[in-house]
Amino acid sequence: MADSKSPPKTLDVVVSSPKSASSEATPQSPANPTNAQNKQQSGKQKGQQQPKAASKPDAAAAPAGEKKLSAKELKEQKKAEKQARRAQAKGDAAKDGGPAAGGPEGKPQPQQQKKGGNAPQKGGQNQNAQGGQQHRKGGHQQHHTQGPSAGASKTVDPAFHHLDSTKEVALFKHLEDTKKKREISDGLVPTEGIHPSVIALGLKMITYDICGSVARLVATLLAFKQVILDYTTPPGASLNRDLNHHLSPQIQYLNAARPNATAVRNAIRWLKVEISSSPIDITDSEAKARLTDRIDAFIQEKVMAAGRVIAESAAEKIRDGDVIVTYAKSAVVQAALLEAHKRGKKFKVCVIDSRPRFEGRNLARTLGTAGIDTQYSLITSLNYIMTNMNVTKVFLGAHAMLGNGYLYSRVGTAMVAMMAKDTEVPVIVLSESIKFTDRVQLDSIVQNERAPESELVISAEEEGDASGGLREWEKVKNLQLLNILYDVTPASYINTIITEYGSLPPSSVPVVHRLSTGT
Amino acid sequence: MVTQRAVPVGGPPSLDSFVKSITKIEASQVPGMVDHLISLLKRRQIRGSRNTAVATANLLMRVVSATKWSHVDAIISKIREIGRRLTRAQPRELAVGNIVRRVLGLIREEVENDSPPPSASLPAGTTLSLQSAHSTQGGVPAAPLGQPSTSMFSLLSQNPTPQKDKSSHSSKNIKAGIMEGIREILDELSTADDLIAASALEHIHSNEIILTMGYSVTVQRFLLRAAQKRSFTVIIAEGYPNDQDKVHQVLSGDPDSPGNSQIAEDSHLTFQQTLTRAGLIVILIPDSAVYAMMSRVNKVILGTHAVTANGGLVAAAGAAVISKAAKEHRTPVVVVAGAYKLSPVHPFDVEGISEHGDPGKAVRWEDADMVESCDVVNTLFDYVPPNMVDLYITNLGGHAPSYLYRIVADHYRPEDVSLDG
Numbered sequence: 050m051a052d053s054k055s056p057p058k059t060l061d062v063v064v065s066s067p068k069s070a071s072s073e074a075t076p077q078s079p080a081n082p083t084n085a086q087n088k089q090q091s092g093k094q095k096g097q098q099q100p101k102a103a104s105k106p107d108a109a110a111a112p113a114g115e116k117k118l119s120a121k122e123l124k125e126q127k128k129a130e131k132q133a134r135r136a137q138a139k140g141d142a143a144k145d146g147g148p149a150a151g152g153p154e155g156k157p158q159p160q161q162q163k164k165g166g167n168a169p170q171k172g173g174q175n176q177n178a179q180g181g182q183q184h185r186k187g188g189h190q191q192h193h194t195q196g197p198s199a200g201a202s203k204t205v206d207p208a209f210h211h212l213d214s215t216k217e218v219a220l221f222k223h224l225e226d227t228k229k230k231r232e233i234s235d236g237l238v239p240t241e242g243i244h245p246s247v248i249a250l251g252l253k254m255i256t257y258d259i260c261g262s263v264a265r266l267v268a269t270l271l272a273f274k275q276v277i278l279d280y281t282t283p284p285g286a287s288l289n290r291d292l293n294h295h296l297s298p299q300i301q302y303l304n305a306a307r308p309n310a311t312a313v314r315n316a317i318r319w320l321k322v323e324i325s326s327s328p329i330d331i332t333d334s335e336a337k338a339r340l341t342d343r344i345d346a347f348i349q350e351k352v353m354a355a356g357r358v359i360a361e362s363a364a365e366k367i368r369d370g371d372v373i374v375t376y377a378k379s380a381v382v383q384a385a386l387l388e389a390h391k392r393g394k395k396f397k398v399c400v401i402d403s404r405p406r407f408e409g410r411n412l413a414r415t416l417g418t419a420g421i422d423t424q425y426s427l428i429t430s431l432n433y434i435m436t437n438m439n440v441t442k443v444f445l446g447a448h449a450m451l452g453n454g455y456l457y458s459r460v461g462t463a464m465v466a467m468m469a470k471d472t473e474v475p476v477i478v479l480s481e482s483i484k485f486t487d488r489v490q491l492d493s494i495v496q497n498e499r500a501p502e503s504e505l506v507i508s509a510e511e512e513g514d515a516s517g518g519l520r521e522w523e524k525v526k527n528l529q530l531l532n533i534l535y536d537v538t539p540a541s542y543i544n545t546i547i548t549e550y551g552s553l554p555p556s557s558v559p560v561v562h563r564l565s566t567g568t
Numbered sequence: 569m570v571t572q573r574a575v576p577v578g579g580p581p582s583l584d585s586f587v588k589s590i591t592k593i594e595a596s597q598v599p600g601m602v603d604h605l606i607s608l609l610k611r612r613q614i615r616g617s618r619n620t621a622v623a624t625a626n627l628l629m630r631v632v633s634a635t636k637w638s639h640v641d642a643i644i645s646k647i648r649e650i651g652r653r654l655t656r657a658q659p660r661e662l663a664v665g666n667i668v669r670r671v672l673g674l675i676r677e678e679v680e681n682d683s684p685p686p687s688a689s690l691p692a693g694t695t696l697s698l699q700s701a702h703s704t705q706g707g708v709p710a711a712p713l714g715q716p717s718t719s720m721f722s723l724l725s726q727n728p729t730p731q732k733d734k735s736s737h738s739s740k741n742i743k744a745g746i747m748e749g750i751r752e753i754l755d756e757l758s759t760a761d762d763l764i765a766a767s768a769l770e771h772i773h774s775n776e777i778i779l780t781m782g783y784s785v786t787v788q789r790f791l792l793r794a795a796q797k798r799s800f801t802v803i804i805a806e807g808y809p810n811d812q813d814k815v816h817q818v819l820s821g822d823p824d825s826p827g828n829s830q831i832a833e834d835s836h837l838t839f840q841q842t843l844t845r846a847g848l849i850v851i852l853i854p855d856s857a858v859y860a861m862m863s864r865v866n867k868v869i870l871g872t873h874a875v876t877a878n879g880g881l882v883a884a885a886g887a888a889v890i891s892k893a894a895k896e897h898r899t900p901v902v903v904v905a906g907a908y909k910l911s912p913v914h915p916f917d918v919e920g921i922s923e924h925g926d927p928g929k930a931v932r933w934e935d936a937d938m939v940e941s942c943d944v945v946n947t948l949f950d951y952v953p954p955n956m957v958d959l960y961i962t963n964l965g966g967h968a969p970s971y972l973y974r975i976v977a978d979h980y981r982p983e984d985v986s987l988d989g
Binding site: 400403404405413414416418424425426427429431432433434436437461463468471493497505507519521525526527531532533535536537 | 808810812816860863888889931941943944945
């Protein structure tokens with residue numbers, strides 16, 4: 050679909066050097082290395098039932114910021130292990146059941162080994178020795194060991210278990226509540242038939258380890274690549290029909306972890322078309338190789354190259370002496386600012402941030418460390434920044450560009466755009482075309498995502514013992530907390546959108562969407 | 569001038585200790601007390617419009633009672649001088665200057681009431697020519713210029729009053745009148761919130777969704793009064809990073825905990841009767857979600873730090889963005905404020921209004937490495953232009969922003985607007 054379109058000229062330069070592009074992209078997609086790491090570890094730890102032994106090397110390997118999550122990661126690994134066993138059990142059953150299935154199954158295995166550290170593979174060998182009965186027992190043990198580890202991460206949990214309907218904001222009752230997320234991270238959702246890499250990804254999304262629609266897109270595609278590699282066409286079925294059925298529960302699982310980002314939905318739609326259009330006259334391994342190549346190319350083209358093109362053309366728009374306001378953190382905005390700095394432009398960046406995620410701190414740190422004149426404020430100081438700092442441009446990231454030209458982005462973006470419009474400062478949105486959608490929306494309430502309310506509670510460690518007034522909020526009758534993730538910025542606030550197709554007004558969103566999807 | 573400091577003993581200096589000590593001191597210690605208040609203001613140990621207003625009124629009452637004067641100009645210039653020093657100590661606490669001006673107005677009024685009717689002594693100056701101009705235009709016979717209190721002409725007739733009239737009165741009578749007047753101002757300061765709350769039912773209907781920001785005693789009382797009769801929903805933006813602690817604690821705090829009683833004392837917040845206990849549904853949102861929620865909000869009710877003569881606000885940081893978002897959604901913005909917050913000062917220096925707070929509140933200790941490479945700005949106040957506000961509710965009633973100049977004219981004498989010179 051997308052590959053049938055020839056990419057615009059600007060893309061060619063970048064696409065032709067995929068190596069440099071991919072090295073650029075690594076910070077954008079932390080999913081990539083961590084995923085691999087995890088898998089390797091879960092492979093190594095196969096068979097070990099002791100959670101402590103499992104968590105130790107993991108914590109050491111994880112970046113410093115992830116240390117706190119060792120309990121979560123531990124769970125992740127356990128999931129992966131358990132899943133691996135189940136998958137293997139099925140594989141065994143299939144092997145026993147019919148020799149016909151054995152044929153195609155032999156092929157993916159060496160491939161997996163080549164990739165290195167594949168959980169099902171090693172787990173399978175282990176299981177073979179122990180036998181099916183043993184395996185089921187092992188599964189149960191997993192469940193028991195999960196109890197304490199879930200308890201260990203209780204710092205945020207209790208809110209959800211007791212959250213009754215009077216604690217839900219009436220206006221947002223229609224949205225998927227956060228209970229499902231809890232159930233997933235507590236291991237209460239059946240993971241039958243879900244690929245371990247998908248489970249790991251879902252858990253990372255819940256904990257915001259993988260956050261931002263581009264990072265989620267890349268991580269999802271990489272996980273699905275793994276799913277495809279480990280997939281075996283059942284007897285009597287064809288890959289181009291059955292693989293989509295096989296993927297559906299995986300997609301649903303991710304969607305339950307966090308509603309799929311628009312970019313992810315777009316990519317899944319593309320992938321499904323790609324799968325169903327697989328030629329029927331090639332072998333499974335050929336079809337798989339074709340699909341994984343396509344996925345890699347898709348990531349290269351739609352994410353990496355597009356991000357570079359946008360960063361470059363946005364950097365061109367920055368002039369010496371500019372004061373640029375940006376909100377929270379967008380990977381592509383960060384890339385654009387760094388690119389402009391690399392080109393020797395002298396400008397100042399004001400990062401506006403908000404509770405409870407404080408994503409802007411990350412951006413401010415990166416920019417400041419790179420040597421850019423950076424200022425950090427919270428959204429309450431927005432009026433001061435916009436009226437007194439001689440702001441010349443506002444750069445905003447996007448979660449999605451809606452069909453009516455509205456911008457769907459991190460909650461608070463609309464206020465920044467509104468103040469910019471008020472002070473006649475151009476608002477520039479940086480967005481890859483993969484984030485464009487034909488969905489339309491007028492307010493921030495009909496469609497949104499609710500994050501756990503407990504994120505708003507300021508913990509004692511964070512603010513010292515003087516604070517923490519909200520710790521008991523569930524017990525206060527009539528008190529509700531609202532923690533939404535996105536808001537909708539009207540098209541009238543937006544001056545231009547920079548995409549890999551060029552700079553466009555918001556009214557061109559549906560045109561670009563048609564162009565990029567080829568519909 | 570500075571003889572000895574009448575610094576109260578025991579506990580950190582606060583409004584209460586200041587007010588207590590000021591009633592006890594000798595007349596000779598009054599100048600020291602002025603210095604003491606100046607240092608309290610500078611160190612922000614007394615802050616907030618109401619607290620600074622109460623402190624100023626108490627100080628001036630003591631100054632008036634302790635000062636002996638032979639000529640009324642002496643006390644006027646003395647209070648002007650004190651007012652100048654106090655406002656310079658903390659230029660953003662506009663309420664200090666407001667109270668000084670109110671007291672100056674009181675003195676002038678006392679002098680005029682004591683003096684014989686001005687018409688007898690007035691030379692045929694500007695006032696009379698204006699009067700005749702008026703009568704020829706309107707065709708109405710000019711009213712006798714006997715009562716100077718409410719007429720517009722009286723404002724213009726102030727300066728020609730001959731000085732010998734003032735000096736001729738006994739300072740004792742005037743002094744008693746002034747003290748009485750300052751006591752009335754103090755009364756007004758304590759009853760303003762109740763009077764404002766009395767009109768709450770005229771402005772809030774049942775099932776309404778009200779958005780407010782941060783904590784404000786005036787807003788809290790207003791909403792509580794309405795909650796007695798109606799049930800509605802209140803959305804509160806928490807005002808991070810300066811106000812969220814108080815907001816959180818007022819919403820869910822235990823009234824008996826020692827930290828909370830300190831907050832209650834400092835800011836006059838009521839923990840016993842909170843909005844949730846009054847049966848209102850309270851939705852707490854981060855400041856970023858204001859725009860998203862605004863489309864469902866019926867009214868925005870804001871407290872304020874001060875109101876400028878043109879109807880603009882000096883309010884907690886975040887108020888400007890909230891009122892702008894309200895304007896975008898055609899949601900009315902109601903400002904509740906005691907008349908003592910109404911200042912005759914025009915906001916010519918908007919930038920100067922914005923005070924910078926502790927940047928440490930905007931970042932955590934863990935982010936120390938970030939602070940090394942970038943500036944952190946945390947503003948405390950926003951200036952909200954008058955066109956963002958739809959209605960003011962003061963203890964005198966509800967007013968359009970365009971009407972505020974008239975209330976300013978009622979409260980302050982034009983010659984006192986500038987305390988300099």
